Amino acid sequence: MKFDHNNISPLDNRYLSKISDIRNIFSEHGLIKTRFIIEINWLLFLCEKYPRYFTKINSATIKKIIKFRDSFNDQSVLEIKKIEKTTNHDVKAVEYYIRNFFNKDKGLSKYNHLIHFGLTSEDINSLAYAILLKDGLKIYLNNIKLLNANLKKLSKKWINIPLLSRTHGQAASPSTIGKELKVFTTRIDREIKKISDITPLAKFSGAVGNYHALDLAVSNIDWIKLTKRFIKNFNVEQNRITTQIEPHDWIAEMLQIITRINNISIDLSQDLWIYISNEIFKLKLNTNEIGSSTMPHKVNPIDFENAEGNFGLSNALNDFFINKLTKS
Known part of the structure; x- marks a missing residue:
């Protein structure tokens, strides 16, 4: 616009x-x-x-x-x-x-x-989406790894700073800030390993997935092997047994992992702004920003609050696609 x-x-x-x-x-x-x-x-x-x-x-x-x-x-x-x-x-x-x-x-x-x-639209689309998701996932992984690396540095730096833990919202036993952050880095590490193993898939087998048009045009070519070679040029693997559409199970699996990472991140965001509320952490005041339209002394944890909302919205969309895409 x-x-x-x-x-x-x-x-x-x-x-x-x-x-x-x-x-x-x-x-x-x-x-x-x-x-x-x-x-x-x-x-x-x-x-x-x-x-x-x-x-x-x-x-x-x-x-x-x-x-x-x-x-x-x-x-x-x-x-x-x-x-x-x-x-x-x-x-x-x-x-x-x-x-x-x-x-x-x-x-x-x-x-x-x-x-x-010899193609149907889904051949073009399934490969196109696989390429886009593969490239997007690379950027996403880099960002998640960077986030986790920063959390690990802070965890190590603050490993000896005491913190009164809470269970059921009530004062419990002592811990350290570094240890509590390590809980999150360990959880994220597990999900990074899982999402790194995701293999993008595409089909390239024509209408209803049986290579009809290709085989009728030239029956002397092994079209399954040929289309696999073509798809491999884009660093995408072939799903050779499909209907007209690629069933998107790999996309659902990827989104389920992202949803778990989102939930870990929501958990982290909520903990951090609670730490701020309990004055364990203190937000830095940016003189150019306004925390409240009527209370100028306030500094709100808006980045953590926005993150929580955006992760939640992402989860809602992920849930829709997980349930929709895998049903043809």
Whole structure:
């Protein structure tokens, strides 16, 4: 939008500076571009690996197609969105965008039949989402590891600072601040190990997942092995036994782990602002900030409170996707 304040989501306004790295991945621009790259790379893959079955392609044509692929920009997105207004189909709009470009060049137009060859939309989408989630997960993991590393430093630094523990909200036995923080770092370490083992999956087997169109076109090719090789180029593994859609179990598993990390982080946030309330910690006053509109002496633990709310919202969305995506 022309002005940030016209956006609906605070992620596109108030919190924009905090998510700029993942915004580039998960924006609509990022999704459309990834679909576009998959379509182009599939065509090149077929022609380069099996020129005797598909139209032979020379180096000059390859360079021309790669230049077109690598020049994708905001204008490309606008053109694809314009096509989508007619097709009412997002993946088909990408295909038509490529076809329109190829039709302007006699040398490229003879490859039109290989655009989206043998595929269904879910082949493009499942691989595109796997790529986006893989890239986003890498950034997420780096941030979680950084958070845990900072907590470990503080745990070690404060290991001998005494703290009166509470159970059921009542004064209990003594502990230390460092030990209490170590509880959180240990929990997060377990979840980091689990989420690091997640394998992104995609299907590339056409309508209903049986490789029909591909096998009918060229029966001499082992399409299961070939599509596996293609998907592997994106550092994604093949789910070769599916229906028309990839069942998304791996995404649900990933979101369940993220939900547990969210809950650990909510627990940490609540403990920290309780420590502040009990004057175990003291918030630093930023002279440029206002803690209260009517009580200027107040400094509120707003970062921990905001974190708690955002983690809760994330959990609600995760729960929806976990239950929705795994049911076809």
